[in-house]
Amino acid sequence: MTILVPGSVPELSGIISEAFETSSPLQLTGNNSKDGFGHVNDGASQVSMAGLRGITLYEPDELVIGAWAGTPLDEIEQALKGEGQQFSFEPMRLDRLYGNDGNPTIGGMTACNLSGPRRIQAGAARDSLIGIEAINGRGEVFKSGGRVMKNVTGYDLVKLMCGSLGTLGAITQVNYKLMPCPETSMTLWIQMYEAEQAVALFHEALKTPFDITGAAYVSGENSGAMLRIEGFEASVRYRINALKQYLSDRLNDHEINEFEGEASHGLWRAIRDVDLLNKDVIKSIWKISTKPSDGARIINAVCREMAASYVMDWAGGLVWLGVHDDLHDGGAAQIRHIVDQLGGHATLIKSTDVVRRTTAIHHPRKSGVALIEKLIKQRFDPANILNPETMGII
């Protein structure tokens, strides 16, 4: 299949206008690092943002960076590292999970509203995104937000575009606010064999004033709960000790280990990128967002019905579920039934092409929300040509 790679905004706008005139569907992509996610959009022409590349603005003193959508994340993170800064939301990488060597772009990160373990403390990409430029389904270029971090001028299309998976427009430029990299990062690893126990631990830990920036649980061989604290070294050491003391008073006979520096980073990178579910035995991977207290309940209910592995992040509020059974819908019906009873939503992240063609990737929305989504989609993309069906907006 031909992939169009426009090198300028007018060129991209021309491609979209023409597709609008002829009602021809387009599949918007970056470097295809997430190829394997979403519906299989047969028949759509691929348009890659990779030709729109480069950092447009970087003011370390103002904690702001801007870039063209096709700029590789590596290039941006390299620049940030040079100034001791980072995206606070710890964007996850999906290329390894999908077995792609594509180099993820900042536009793809934005369109997917990616984040990582620090989501519980620092928000997702949508919370740091402060400005966008995009092209709607008529080929018209529009902008929202800007380059300053406090801005309530007009409707917040920045949030709306973030995570819209290219269904409302082709994002061409983005501006993000930044955070300084913490001087020190330390992790407490607490041996634990039950997800419920971990959730109870997270409830307690997050009621403390120690500003926890990661709370995850892994099952299996090295089953345990992890809690992360970051900041200036003296402060981190103080808070880690205080937290350890607080938890020791509540836990009996649980082995507690400390990790810091690269050892700590490595643990969280593996959680962030779902490395533990990246194995052949797993046929379908689900991302379930729920109330933290329901994370373990969902895991237990699903595991009663099918063979599955899991990782729990966001203090229980995010469950990564790897289904071992070769089910025709990847487990959608059973998993969504369980999630609907407790509240939350389940997204199919990875499965076979057959399952992806026949199963709703995104959790069906309730009628009121579905109505609003449809009304908005019509106004941004009246001919329904941009990533049609991608988000299950009907």
Add this chain to the structure above:
Amino acid sequence: MSGLLLPEPDQSLLDKREEIVLALENMLPAGSVISSENARRAYDADALTAYKQLPLVVVLPQTTQEVSLILAYCHKNGIPVVARGAGTSLAGGALPAADGIVLGVSRMSKVLEVDFDNRFMRVEAGVTNLNISNHVEADGFFYAPDPSSQLACTIAGNIAMNSGGAHCLKYGVTTNNLLGVRIVLIDGTIVDIGGGHLDAPGLDLLGLVTGSEGQLGIVTEATVRILAKSEGAKPVLFGFQSASAAGHCVAAIIGAGIIPVAIEYMDRPAIRVCEAYAKAGYPLDVEALLIIEVEGSDPEIDYLIDRIVEIAADHDPAVIKVSQSEAESAAIWKGRKSAFGAMGRIADYMCMDGTIPTGQLPDVLEGISRICEKYGLQVANIFHAGDGNLHPLILYNANDPDELRKAEQCGAEVLELCVEVGGCLTGEHGVGIEKRDLMTSQFNAVDLAQQMSIKSALDPQWLLNPGKVFPLNGRPARAKKPVPLQRHEHEGAEI
């Protein structure tokens, strides 16, 4: 009344006033409808006091169902609706329409659910900002956004304007601390968006609703994130002999990787007025004052303050004063948070709300002085220095119509300067009616059309807060007849 216009009132609605009042009285419990002219006067303005407009009638519903009935009726009969929280908008966001009703949410003020394990609270939309924090304070939690009007302002208004506050440098603004809303669309449809989990499926409708100034629907309930309080907090004051020294000091602190919870700035005129009011111990003989607050345990606070003081020393501060007690800290914040009120004791003022890239600070302050001098008006500057959100207060005499017009023109030039240097018209107060006609300086026709298309999709007759946000010229033709969005039903979703 000065230059800003509201849409031409519909004479047929004005003629039907009694019929409308009667219909509302019939659908709502006794005491919910305020129709006498005297009682309606209390709702004819918000905190943008230069503008007053008597509404047709005021309704104070107590439930989401009542809001749904009211909106369905207004939709069917083409009656404009202006939602109102506590009426603290400085941008005229709650200014009534002459041919419309004001729907106040003040009687919906119950806390519905507190969930410490999941760190959220579900409240009715009329709860005040401060009451949310007060409700959980004893348990060591708080709600982070803290606008200066937090004693009075409601979460409904905070959501409508995406309000910020002094501490949003670390904790973010309303949109970063909101998990869900129950919203009533113009045709009465009740929709639940989000809930107790961190992100909702599909498009980020919560992000869209936040900051939409009551134009897309009326929020009746909110689920907000609550956070565990830090062990302690302490402010330190720095006085500088120039704005530029203060500006460079802020940049150096952030450049060193320190993000204090707040960095507040006041210039000489603001310092004098606030000190006279709050007796906060502010130094009076400096050009610029920074209040920098850090959080943590005592040793952590001491460590951070030492580092900040060390960095500030390179910028030649005239005064360094670390708070020595809880009482002193409280007085320091009282001075800052009551700044607008204190200023109001000495003069009328227009409070601007532009944001600029922080590197532009000294140049923009100079520009503001130049503009105000040109108009012969005094200005006091108070702002959130860490994020570049400026609040120049332009002083004028409200009894002199000529001076009001001058103050408005002066304010407009100040905001245009903010946009010119890469900033925006409003950082946390909202567009309302005040900045409506300046929107074209920040957005082109396509940008505005894209925003307005959402308004038209969700409110085809443009009945919800119709006079605000978008310039009256260049609006799409609005539907003349009610367009059903869908049949009325409450999906009964749990939050």
